[in-house]
Ligand SMILES: Nc1ncnc2c1ncn2[C@@H]1O[C@H](COP(=O)(O)OP(=O)(O)O)[C@@H](O)[C@H]1O
């Protein structure tokens with residue numbers, strides 16, 4: 001069920017322990033209501049991918065995920081013809097001595113049976129449940145620009161044209177979530193077709209809430225110290241700031257080490273959970289001396 005208000009969007013996501021601020025909840029709510037793709041940009045580990053997973057869960061629908069990478073093309077993203085099987089089929093016809101007209105064979109081998117469906121096509125094809133799936137196009141900034149151009153048709157009309165077959169159009173538009181870690185700018189044309197939201201790091205209260213929900217048995221004092229420390233670290237001039245994911249990892253590491261509160265020595269020895277660049281670690285260690 002699509003929520004009927006921003007408040008209910010917040011509650012719905014919280015059912016799966018996803019904690020949003022009002023501005024992100026508004027973007028999610030509008031995207032669901034207006035059936036427009038949601039474009040989420042932000043640093044790594046702020047919960048962009050997670051929101052698509054949580055949406056699929058709370059809406060009780062399928063999550064179709066397309067992980068982008070350099071060189072991603074249509075055949076891996078949308079569809080591809082099963083060439084070896086097509087050849088086999090043609091040989092079979094030949095060896096059976098069946099003489100069919102060229103166009104009949106062509107019609108058969110360019111049919112559903114020989115089509116390998118990739119995430120984008122699967123998200124658009126007829127689905128008997130009538131429930132739109134959540135289509136997650138993850139880390140679009142990793143793909144190349146020609147791929148973005150190809151996405152445009154899909155995002156504006158929710159359809160894909162397969163030259164040999166025709167146009168596949170979604171009867172119910174999928175719920176589309178696109179994420180980018182902003183390693184490069186995504187083209188305006190893609191953004192224009194979406195509702196855009198910059199996902200920022202959570203503030204103290206929200207991050208504490210997330211931590212307590214995700215790591216149920218953590219003691220209050222330690223949880224507060226962890227969040228405070230991470231929040232301060234984010235204000236330091238480091239190359240790669242820790243995201244919520246790192247906060248959660250750190251809390252888990254401290255639990256494994258049976259720590260009940262933070263001490264300078266334990267912070268120092270576990271800094272690698274929060275910071276992933278040696279330069280950043282060195283910088284923090286020397287500034288603490
Ligand atoms: N607002 C949030 N509420 C609950 N968990 C969150 C939130 N933001 C991040 N997380 C947690 O942080 C982790 C990393 O999030 P992820 O979606 O992978 O980040 P991103 O895709 O932005 O790099 C996830 O495991 C998720 O549980």
Ligand SMILES: [Mg+2]
Nearest residue numbers: 048049138179
């Ligand atoms: Mg992600």
